[in-house]
Amino acid sequence: MKNAKLGKPAWIKIKLNNITSYNMVKSLYKASREGVQIQMIIRSICCLIPNELQMSENIEVISIIDKFLEHTRFMIFCNNNSNNVYLSSADWMTRNLENRVEVTCPIIDEKIKKEILDIFNIYWNDNVKSRFVNHPQTNKYKRNTKPNFRSQDEVYNYYLN
Numbered sequence: 001m002k003n004a005k006l007g008k009p010a011w012i013k014i015k016l017n018n019i020t021s022y023n024m025v026k027s028l029y030k031a032s033r034e035g036v037q038i039q040m041i042i043r044s045i046c047c048l049i050p051n052e053l054q055m056s057e058n059i060e061v062i063s064i065i066d067k068f069l070e071h072t073r074f075m076i077f078c079n080n081n082s083n084n085v086y087l088s089s090a091d092w093m094t095r096n097l098e099n100r101v102e103v104t105c106p107i108i109d110e111k112i113k114k115e116i117l118d119i120f121n122i123y124w125n126d127n128v129k130s131r132f133v134n135h136p137q138t139n140k141y142k143r144n145t146k147p148n149f150r151s152q153d154e155v156y157n158y159y160l161n
Contacts, residue, residue, distance in 0.1 A: 001034040004034050004036045005034060008080040009080055011036060011037040012038045013038075014039070014040045016041075018092070019047060020047045021097055024097070031058075033054070041123050043063055044063070052135065061132070062130045062142060073091065076116065087104070088102065089102045123151045127142055129151065
């Protein structure tokens with residue numbers, strides 16, 4: 001948050017299945033108000049309200065449900081162009097964070113960090129199966145004029161090559 005206030009690169013990219021923890025949502029709202037740009041891919045339950053003025057205007061959330069069931073959970077934190085990447089067993093749910101034994105581990109290897117960022121960006125650019133998560137819960141499909149880009153197929157191709 002300090003870097004965002006100083007005009008330096010400060011962003012967060014998160015891929016989880018669920019986010020229901022009040023404390024985690026509150027922390028993300030605070031980061032958003034401080035100017036941190038946040039992109040989230042949340043497959044299922046999302047108690048965070050994105051794109052609300054004075055609260056979460058720097059948070060975008062999409063949901064992707066497609067042919068493959070996914071359990072990928074990772075977080076990427078950029079602090080002035082230094083990326084900290086973590087893999088986790090936990091969704092950000094109160095029951096998981098306070099009542100279970102879960103593991104979150106840092107990724108040290110730069111090649112693996114890049115791979116995880118690549119994968120996030122592939123998912124983020126999906127314009128076939130992704131939906132914008134919004135407060136009225138209309139959650140419309142993310143469409144644009146670009147050619148169809150189906151993230152699960154693209155991730156498959158990424159690893160195939």
